[in-house]
Amino acid sequence: MSDLTLQIAASGIEADEAELDTAAQNLSNVSTPGYAQEIVNLANNTPSATTGVGQGVTITSVSEGSSSLYDQLNLVSQGQLGAANESASIQSLAQNAFPEPSTTGLSSQLSQLWTDLSTLATQPSSTAAQGAVVQDASQVAQTLNGSYSQLSDVAQQLSNDFEGEGTTNGGYVGQANQLINQIASLNGSILAGQNGGSNVNSLVDQRREAVDQLGTLLGVRTTTEANGTMTVTSGGIQLVSSTNAVDLQATGSATSGDLSIETTAGDILPAGGQIGAILTGVNTTIPTYQSQLSTVADSLATSLNTLQANGVSASGVPGATSASGAPPYAGAFLPSIFVNNSSATTYTTGAGSAASIAVNPSLLADPSLIATASGSSTAGTATIDPTTAQAMAAVGQSSSGPDDLYQSLVSLVGAQTSAANNDQSSAQALSDSTTAQLSGVEGVDTNQATVSMLSAQQDYQAVAAVINSATTALNALLEAM
Amino acid sequence: MRITDSTLADQLSGDLESQQATITNLNEELSSGNALQQPSDNPVAVADTMSYNRQVAQAASDQTSASYAQSLLGIGNQTANQVINTLQSVNTTVLQALNSGAQNTTSYNALAQQVQGEISTLVGLANTQYGSTAIFSGTAAVAQPYSSSGAYSGNSQAFTIKVGSGAPIACSVPGDQLFGGGTSGVQSVFTTLQNIVTHLQQGPGSASTSSLQSDMTALTANLTQAESAATTLGESTQQVTAASTAASNTSTQVQKILATTESTDVPTVTAALQSDLTTYQAALYAVSQTVPETLAQFLK
Numbered sequence: 001m002s003d004l005t006l007q008i009a010a011s012g013i014e015a016d017e018a019e020l021d022t023a024a025q026n027l028s029n030v031s032t033p034g035y036a037q038e039i040v041n042l043a044n045n046t047p048s049a050t051t052g053v054g055q056g057v058t059i060t061s062v063s064e065g066s067s068s069l070y071d072q073l074n075l076v077s078q079g080q081l082g083a084a085n086e087s088a089s090i091q092s093l094a095q096n097a098f099p100e101p102s103t104t105g106l107s108s109q110l111s112q113l114w115t116d117l118s119t120l121a122t123q124p125s126s127t128a129a130q131g132a133v134v135q136d137a138s139q140v141a142q143t144l145n146g147s148y149s150q151l152s153d154v155a156q157q158l159s160n161d162f163e164g165e166g167t168t169n170g171g172y173v174g175q176a177n178q179l180i181n182q183i184a185s186l187n188g189s190i191l192a193g194q195n196g197g198s199n200v201n202s203l204v205d206q207r208r209e210a211v212d213q214l215g216t217l218l219g220v221r222t223t224t225e226a227n228g229t230m231t232v233t234s235g236g237i238q239l240v241s242s243t244n245a246v247d248l249q250a251t252g253s254a255t256s257g258d259l260s261i262e263t264t265a266g267d268i269l270p271a272g273g274q275i276g277a278i279l280t281g282v283n284t285t286i287p288t289y290q291s292q293l294s295t296v297a298d299s300l301a302t303s304l305n306t307l308q309a310n311g312v313s314a315s316g317v318p319g320a321t322s323a324s325g326a327p328p329y330a331g332a333f334l335p336s337i338f339v340n341n342s343s344a345t346t347y348t349t350g351a352g353s354a355a356s357i358a359v360n361p362s363l364l365a366d367p368s369l370i371a372t373a374s375g376s377s378t379a380g381t382a383t384i385d386p387t388t389a390q391a392m393a394a395v396g397q398s399s400s401g402p403d404d405l406y407q408s409l410v411s412l413v414g415a416q417t418s419a420a421n422n423d424q425s426s427a428q429a430l431s432d433s434t435t436a437q438l439s440g441v442e443g444v445d446t447n448q449a450t451v452s453m454l455s456a457q458q459d460y461q462a463v464a465a466v467i468n469s470a471t472t473a474l475n476a477l478l479e480a481m
Numbered sequence: 482m483r484i485t486d487s488t489l490a491d492q493l494s495g496d497l498e499s500q501q502a503t504i505t506n507l508n509e510e511l512s513s514g515n516a517l518q519q520p521s522d523n524p525v526a527v528a529d530t531m532s533y534n535r536q537v538a539q540a541a542s543d544q545t546s547a548s549y550a551q552s553l554l555g556i557g558n559q560t561a562n563q564v565i566n567t568l569q570s571v572n573t574t575v576l577q578a579l580n581s582g583a584q585n586t587t588s589y590n591a592l593a594q595q596v597q598g599e600i601s602t603l604v605g606l607a608n609t610q611y612g613s614t615a616i617f618s619g620t621a622a623v624a625q626p627y628s629s630s631g632a633y634s635g636n637s638q639a640f641t642i643k644v645g646s647g648a649p650i651a652c653s654v655p656g657d658q659l660f661g662g663g664t665s666g667v668q669s670v671f672t673t674l675q676n677i678v679t680h681l682q683q684g685p686g687s688a689s690t691s692s693l694q695s696d697m698t699a700l701t702a703n704l705t706q707a708e709s710a711a712t713t714l715g716e717s718t719q720q721v722t723a724a725s726t727a728a729s730n731t732s733t734q735v736q737k738i739l740a741t742t743e744s745t746d747v748p749t750v751t752a753a754l755q756s757d758l759t760t761y762q763a764a765l766y767a768v769s770q771t772v773p774e775t776l777a778q779f780l781k
Contacts (some may be wrong), residue, residue, distance in 0.1 A: 028488050037485075091521070101517055101530040101743065111538035118542045122549045123612065125622050314622065373620070382622035386612060390643045396539065397646060403535055411528040414520025421521060423688050432495055436488045443485030450776040 004053065011056030012463035015042055018059050019456035026449045034209025034264035036064040036442040037227045037449075038201055064201050068224055070428035070438040071208065077427070078212055079219030079273045079436040082383075084420070084427035086277035090158065091417035094281075094289055097150040100410045105144045107410075110403050112136050114396030121290055124372035125314040125382065134367040136385040137304070137337060138359040144297045148354040155254055162259070163250045171216055172275050173250050173261060179214040180232070183207055184198045184245035187229040191242070194228050204228075214239075218261075219272020235270035237263060254282045285416070291351040292409045298349040301338035301357060303395045305347055308337050311371025311388030312379065322375030329379050333371050335362045486775075493768045500761045507754040516745050526742050533739040540732035543645045547725035550642040550652045553611050554718045557653050560609045560616070561711035564659060567606070568704045570669065571599050574770045575677055575693055575700065578685075586684035593681035600674045604629055607660055616640075619655035625657050631671025638662050643772055644724035650717050659710040661703055 018040045029035040040062050045055035093321040099105045113136040120129040157355075164171025170178070184205040207230060214220050214232065220239065223231045232240040239246050248269070252258035259282050261275055262268045271279060309319040315332055318325035320333040338347050341356035363369050373385035396402050510516055520527045578584060578592050607627040609616055618626035618635030626635035635656045641649035657663030658671045673696060680692040 033492075075542060095519055095521055098520055100520055101515075101527055101534060107531045107534065108538070111535055111542075115542035115545070118546050118643070120550075123614070124548055125614070126612075173767075175573040226564060266483075278719075320537075383620055384618075384622045384640060385620035385638065386641065386643075386649075390649055393542075393643070394646075396535070407528055407531045410520050411524050414527050415526030417519075417521035418524055428495075432491065435491055439485050439487040439491065443487045445483060445485040446775040446777060448483075450780070454780075 003050075004048070004055070006467060007263065007465045008054070008056035009463050009470065011045070011058065012466070013460065015040070015057045015059055016456045016460040016463060018062065019452060020460065022062060023449050023453035023456060027446065027453070030444045030446060032205070034205045034212065035444070036066040036201070036205060036208070036443045038062050039065050054433045058085045062199055062201065064204060065442055066204075066208075067438070067441045070434065070441050072222065074431075074434040075211060075215040075220065075222060077431040081424075081427040081431040082216035082273040083219065083277040084424040086274040087281070088417075088420040088424040090277065090281035090285065091193060091420040092155070093154045093157075094151060094286060095417045097147040097154075097289070098410050102294065106140065106296075106406055107403065109136065109140050109143055110396065110406070113140055114166050114393050115320050117389060117393035117396075119387040120370075120372060121393055124389055129332050130314075130370055130372075132368040133370060134359060134363055135455055138364060139365070140300065141297075141338065141357045141359055143223075144293060144354040144357055148293055148352075151290050151293070152355070155282050158278045158282050158286075159254050159259065162261075162282070167315050171250075173248055176214060176217050176245050176261075176275070179210050179217070179246075180239050180247070181245045182210045183214070183230065183232060183240045184243050186210065187240065188243040190228050200228070215272050215273065218269070218275050235272070237267050238267055239263075257283045257287055259283055277410040287351075289409065289413060290354065292405070292412070294349075294351050294354040296402050296406045296409065297338075297354040297357045299400070299405050300395075301347045301353070302349065303398070303401065304392055305336045305338055307388055307392050307395075308334055308371045310375045311391075312373040312377040312383065312385075313369055314372045314383060315368055316377065316379055316381045316383060317369060318377075318379045319371050319375065322371075323354045324375065324377060324379035331379070334371055335360045337363060337370065483573035489771060493764070493771065496764055497768065500757060500764060504737055504754065504757050504761060507750055507757065510745050510750050511747070513753065514745050515743060516750075517743055530739065530743045533735050533742065536735045537732055537739065537740060540728040540735070541588065543728035544732070546642055546723050547644045550644060550650065550721045550727070551718065553616060553640075553642070553652045554714055554721060556611050556630060557616055557714045558607060558711060558718065560606050561654075561659060561714055563706065564603065564606055564670075565707050565711060567599050567602055568700060568707060571596055571674060571677065572697070572700055572704065574599075575697055576599070578681060579690060579693055579697075584685045589681045589684050589689075592616055594680045596674055596678050596681065599673060600631070600678070601629075603660070603670060603674070604631060607631075616653045617659060619653075619657075627660070627671075631660075631662075631669060631675070633660070633663050633669070642721075644721055645728055650720045650724070651713065652717055652721070654710045654713055658713075659707055661706055665706065667702050667706045668699050670707075673699045673703055 012115040022038050022040050026037050037140050041060045043058050043060045045058055047054045049125065059231060100107055102108065116132040116136050118131065120126070120133050123129050132233070160171065164174050186203055190200045190203045190207065210224055211220065211230065211232065218234050219231050222233075225231060225242070229242045230240065231238065231242075237246075239248075241372045247264045248261050249264060250259065251262045251268070252260050259279055260268050261271050261279070270276075309321045311334070312318045312322055312324055317332070317334050318329060325333055336345065336347055337360060339345060339358055339360045340347055340353065342358045342361055344358075347353075347357070370389075372387075373383045374387035377383045377385050396403055398404070508517060517523060517527050517530060574592050574595055578589060604627050607617055608625045610624070613624070614622075615624055615626050615635070620638045620640050621635040623634050627633060633656050637655045637657050639651035639655055639658075640653045642652045643649040655663075657665040657669075661667035662669030663670070676699070677693065677696045680689045680696060683689040683692070
């Protein structure tokens with residue numbers, strides 16, 4: 001009797017210690033990322049054939065309270081949240097290049113230009129009015145340059161985030177590669193551990209955390225194989241299979257709008273997550289804004305340059321295509337108002353024109369070289385005819401002029417930023433909900449763990465009492481002998 | 482659903498974060514007085530605001546142009562009226578020479594001198610400037626469109642000012658349309674007056690009487706032209722005033738709309754802020770109560 005009793009009690013002590021240890025482990029890892037609560041699985045030992053009495057308890061395993069369904073849902077929502085967060089931050093950075101509505105933005109600078117052109121139209125020979133117009137034009141050009149380069153800086157920063165800089169910062173691509181290799185190596189350890197019969201729960205936790213991070217970065221799907229290893233794919237392309245990792249690298253360039261991420265075998269990834277959002281920002285969003293900003297610059301430069309070329313200045317200098325500039329006129333023509341950059345003498349439209357549009361230095365040096373009079377005014381004769389100045393001032397009221405184009409661009413940026421913010425809110429809500437579901441299954445509930453601990457403690461005390469009782473009984477028997 | 486510690490912690494910290502974000506936005510709106518901080522706040526309202534701002538700037542610019550035009554027209558009108566008065570006075574002088582029986586060479590010479598004086602007055606009026614610009618030179622940039630002998634060096638194009646989106650308004654009459662000569666088809670007023678002087682200097686007699694009578698016809702033509710020029714200037718003044726009033730009305734209306742689009746609705750925002758602050762405090766209390774409360778608390 002007593003030998004069996006002690007054996008049974010010993011198995012109980014072991015089981016209760018395992019329960020206590022597990023409770024301690026769970027309580028210690030309440031806040032550990034990727035940790036799934038552990039559960040001690042016990043089994044009742046089959047009764048002895050001779051006596052029919054049970055033979056105590058065996059710890060069959062310590063398993064994790066995980067759910068692959070919730071893991072998957074959470075992984076998908078992490079990818080979406082990563083993409084939405086990155087998009088919202090890109091939009092917000094891009095939006096900073098358009099400080100509207102304000103009294104200092106491009107919109108009010110353009111209004112100032114039109115107002116000063118109206119003043120010039122009332123006093124065409126006033127040097128003060130001519131100077132004001134040229135300064136306004138120069139200010140507008142500088143603001144266009146500034147907004148364009150601000151967008152370029154954002155794109156550059158995003159490219160750096162993506163590709164990394166120097167040798168120590170591998171960027172998001174480097175991080176993704178690190179995670180892919182970590183997952184493959186954890187697959188190897190898990191496989192080895194399971195084959196050797198050891199507890200691999202902590203390795204699984206680490207792998208879950210790495211996969212979550214990779215999901216945020218890239219948007220991935222996973223499949224857990226029968227042997228416990230995990231296959232990771234992104235956009236249908238396998239990144240990890242068993243212990244094999246596929247390295248990723250950046251390809252293409254932001255300049256040509258085809259910056260992307262590919263496997264070393266050359267398969268382009270249809271990336272999601274933060275990387276996907278960065279690629280969209282660098283390849284599409286920012287170039288679109290820059291090219292639309294250039295459309296504003298083009299509209300401004302083309303309309304004013306055309307009027308300048310067709311007009312005559314207050315001192316009688318004709319524009320190149322004005323009636324009075326026709327032969328036999330042989331002198332110098334009026335310079336273009338806007339040029340592509342401060343060393344150019346002409347203006348050509350293009351997707352990058354806002355980057356360097358400038359007011360012609362010769363006009364800055366001599367503002368009287370602005371056309372104010374009609375093109376048929378006599379060359380060489382001073383005139384206060386305001387026809388061209390009036391036409392220039394009217395550009396501001398044109399329904400397809402630079403002001404309207406800029407207003408449309410600001411609307412577009414605002415609408416896309418607002419949409420990105422909304423996407424971020426819904427992705428956050430989705431992620432909150434999947435995280436809550438997941439932590440409902442996998443997380444540690446302090447109360448539950450404490451109850452397990454108390455119950456194990458009581459069980460332990462009870463089993464200890466059994467040992468005491470068995471010992472007393474044995475002693476009584478010995479004394480009786 | 483099982484509520485674990487991290488479920489609770491995630492949810493509470495998420496709630497607090499979103500409430501803090503709302504409170505920050507409302508605070509910013511209140512302290513800046515602007516409902517629109519950036520384009521994404523309300524893309525449609527931002528586009529509207531930009532468009533309204535442009536309309537207000539345009540209206541202000543129109544009003545500036547209109548005010549310049551009104552000054553120019555005011556001086557033009559005043560000068561034209563002085564020209565008319567001067568011509569009427571010459572008319573009286575000539576009538577005096579023709580009608581009074583008791584005229585002699587001396588009195589004719591005195592009248593001639595008087596008219597000679599009027600010629601100087603007219604040259605002065607013809608060279609009237611606003612700022613440093615002659616107002617009767619058409620669009621020619623000359624400081625003195627009339628020489629002392631009355632020769633015109635301006636042109637016959639009216640100087641225009643554009644107020645609002647309508648056609649440019651003529652804001653001065655070219656000299657030849659007020660003083661004759663040039664391409665106007667009317668004899669220059671200076672020629673007419675110089676003729677009168679010459680004919681008065683001839684002294685009384687049938688020859689000078691006949692000449693002075695034809696001078697009277699020419700003078701009447703000059704007067705008619707000057708009156709018509711004054712009328713033109715008066716009409717332009719009315720057009721400018723109308724355009725200026727329109728610009729001023731536009732500005733007032735648009736600024737009203739702008740105020741409702743762009744400015745913070747203080748009572749609404751304050752109420753929203755108050756309510757958010759209360760919710761936030763309640764959430765903070767909930768966190769302080771919930772997070773530490775577990776079974777572990779009661780194990781001694």
